[in-house]
Amino acid sequence: xxxxxxxxxxxxxxxxxxxxxxxxxxxxxxxxxxxxxxxxxxxxxxxxxxxxxxxxxxxxxxxxxxxxxxxxxxxxxxxxxxxxxxxxxxxxxxxxxxxxxxxxxxxxxxxxxxxxxxxxxxxxxxxxxxxxxxxxxxxxxxxxxxxxxxxxxxxxxxxxxxxxxxxxxxxxxxxxxxxxxxxxxxxxxxxxxxxxxxxxxxxxxxxxxxxxxxxxxxxxxxxxxxxxxxxxxxxxxxxxxxxxxxxxxxxxxxxxxxxxxxxxxxxxxxxxxxxxxxxxxxxxxxxxxxxxxxxxxxxxxxxxxxxxxxxxxxxxxxxxxxxx
Amino acid sequence: xxxxxxxxxxxxxxxxxxxxxxxxxxxxxxxxxxxxxxxxxxxxxxxxxxxxxxxxxxxxxxxxxxxxxxxxxxxxxxxxxxxxxxxxxxxxxxxxxxxxxxxxxxxxxxxxxxxxxxxxxxxxxxxxxxxxxxxxxxxxxxxxxxxxxxxxxxxxxxxxxxxxxxxxxxxxxxxxxxxxxxxxxxxxxxxxxxxxxxxxxxxxxxxxxxxxxxxxxxxxxxxxxxxxxxxxxxxxxxxxxxxxxxxxxxxxxxx
Numbered sequence: 001x002x003x004x005x006x007x008x009x010x011x012x013x014x015x016x017x018x019x020x021x022x023x024x025x026x027x028x029x030x031x032x033x034x035x036x037x038x039x040x041x042x043x044x045x046x047x048x049x050x051x052x053x054x055x056x057x058x059x060x061x062x063x064x065x066x067x068x069x070x071x072x073x074x075x076x077x078x079x080x081x082x083x084x085x086x087x088x089x090x091x092x093x094x095x096x097x098x099x100x101x102x103x104x105x106x107x108x109x110x111x112x113x114x115x116x117x118x119x120x121x122x123x124x125x126x127x128x129x130x131x132x133x134x135x136x137x138x139x140x141x142x143x144x145x146x147x148x149x150x151x152x153x154x155x156x157x158x159x160x161x162x163x164x165x166x167x168x169x170x171x172x173x174x175x176x177x178x179x180x181x182x183x184x185x186x187x188x189x190x191x192x193x194x195x196x197x198x199x200x201x202x203x204x205x206x207x208x209x210x211x212x213x214x215x216x217x218x219x220x221x222x223x224x225x226x227x228x229x230x231x232x233x234x235x236x237x238x239x240x241x242x243x244x245x246x247x248x249x250x251x252x253x254x255x256x257x258x259x260x261x262x263x264x265x266x267x268x269x270x271x272x273x274x275x276x277x278x279x280x281x282x283x284x285x286x287x288x289x290x291x292x293x294x295x296x297x298x299x300x301x302x303x304x305x306x307x308x309x310x311x312x313x314x315x316x317x318x319x320x321x322x323x324x
Numbered sequence: 325x326x327x328x329x330x331x332x333x334x335x336x337x338x339x340x341x342x343x344x345x346x347x348x349x350x351x352x353x354x355x356x357x358x359x360x361x362x363x364x365x366x367x368x369x370x371x372x373x374x375x376x377x378x379x380x381x382x383x384x385x386x387x388x389x390x391x392x393x394x395x396x397x398x399x400x401x402x403x404x405x406x407x408x409x410x411x412x413x414x415x416x417x418x419x420x421x422x423x424x425x426x427x428x429x430x431x432x433x434x435x436x437x438x439x440x441x442x443x444x445x446x447x448x449x450x451x452x453x454x455x456x457x458x459x460x461x462x463x464x465x466x467x468x469x470x471x472x473x474x475x476x477x478x479x480x481x482x483x484x485x486x487x488x489x490x491x492x493x494x495x496x497x498x499x500x501x502x503x504x505x506x507x508x509x510x511x512x513x514x515x516x517x518x519x520x521x522x523x524x525x526x527x528x529x530x531x532x533x534x535x536x537x538x539x540x541x542x543x544x545x546x547x548x549x550x551x552x553x554x555x556x557x558x559x560x561x562x563x564x565x566x567x568x569x570x571x572x573x574x575x576x577x578x579x
Binding site for chain 2 (some may be wrong): 011074075098099102103106107109110111113114115116117118119131134135136137138139140141142143144145146147148149183184185186187188189190191192198199200204228239245246247248249251252253254256260261270271272275278279281282283284285290295296297298299300301302303304308309312313315316317319320321
């Protein structure tokens with residue numbers, strides 16, 4: 001492998017942590033090979049981000065320049081990326097398995113008639129033989145895949161390949177691209193995640209099920225989340241009951257998450273929910289029913305009413321977090 | 325309006341996964357329409373009810389996928405196509421090539437599909453197909469209105485809502501929240517038995533070797549490591565909360 005392109009993604013003005021994880025993934029793919037260049041590509045000009053990309057292993061940082069790239073659209077980013085890849089001719093392209101990665105990478109892989117391993121959680125490199133581990137059935141099982149062909153495309157799941165600093169050369173360039181004939185036009189974006197932390201990248205998730213009983217029932221969970229800097233999720237039961245938006249749903253339908261800490265409040269633990277969260281590093285279950293299935297995957301459990309337990313926990317965490 | 329739905333038969337989401345000889349066993353498994361594809365089928369039928377036209381559901385799968393197609397016909401789709409992929413080693417690259425070979429010769433205004441399948445979970449096939457057909461895509465939509473040949477859609481982008489307009493033809497993928505899929509009615513189920521179901525084999529589509537050679541190979545499948553039984557705390561609730569906070573901070577070190 002001579003060159004790997006990593007797509008560095010910016011969301012709401014910030015470089016995403018998963019992009020640093022993608023840089024580490026690229027370094028794992030290049031391990032054992034001399035002279036493999038890692039190129040971070042950023043859509044738009046963000047010179048302030050060059051340093052951190054270099055710190056995590058980028059030998060080159062390319063800012064892709066065109067007025068139409070301020071925010072993501074499939075067609076503009078696709079055209080821009082194809083022009084960059086035509087110039088760079090990399091052996092592999094790595095991106096985060098994010099809304100953008102999922103929307104863009106299959107399309108670009110299809111253009112090159114290339115293989116794409118989506119939602120990779122681990123990369124094994126045995127003397128240059130690359131094996132990619134990814135969840136199937138939302139994490140009820142895992143499969144290992146190898147890729148053939150001249151170009152490999154990979155998306156990595158956030159929170160699974162820890163970003164490790166390793167200084168790259170960090171040479172900064174800009175590349176102008178042409179963008180034309182855009183058919184889809186974005187009229188408006190309503191940010192609903194402004195105050196919250198994104199579920200897929202959250203280190204801590206506080207999640208509610210039918211036990212929260214109403215939309216207002218999420219209030220103590222939100223308070224706990226704000227003390228911990230956590231995201232708030234939900235089970236399908238809570239979404240179906242109308243207590244919260246479907247964008248919060250965790251499970252085999254919904255988001256699959258792997259935070260460091262998952263606090264399940266009033267969630268019974270249906271198989272389809274467990275599929276979406278049981279690979280979290282530490283799981284806490286709070287439920288009135290001692291027989292609830294959620295306890296079978298929990299590292300720590302409290303049998304009790306979430307409306308009593310959660311506020312007490314919030315106070316305890318406030319003391320601990322305050323001490324730090 | 326000519327609407328195509330690309331869909332897949334999958335395991336029900338309450339199924340446990342059992343490995344047998346390195347393969348995922350489908351013994352005694354309940355099969356369903358992939359839940360995200362079910363939103364796509366429902367949306368297609370609703371669009372047809374508003375604008376007229378025809379809904380064709382297409383799948384690449386094993387002969388047992390006929391059951392899922394019949395369910396879609398019972399919901400209100402008009403025609404079904406089963407592209408028999410028995411003995412065809414297929415990854416997302418190959419499946420999208422197969423769908424492209426079939427659909428490129430047919431007229432359509434709108435292609436709908438799920439934003440991912442709950443089994444493989446890659447979410448590649450629909451997007452690859454849009455590229456191969458050279459049409460725009462709107463992924464993870466939660467709302468779709470069509471007027472004057474233009475789609476007005478809302479996309480769920482990691483929780484944010486993006487309003488977007490795009491002229492037909494296009495491909496859109498369904499996200500949860502798009503609609504509430506109907507249950508097939510009894511008359512619907514009776515009618516479905518008589519609706520046309522075309523059977524095609526992959527070989528009949530005339531794809532070349534390159535298009536049928538997977539770009540990725542599955543070398544191994546495994547179950548996640550079994551979790552040890554956890555610690556259920558005891559005592560007064562206030563003491564349990566204190567103890568849990570301590571354990572998370574000192575033992576698990578996640579706070």
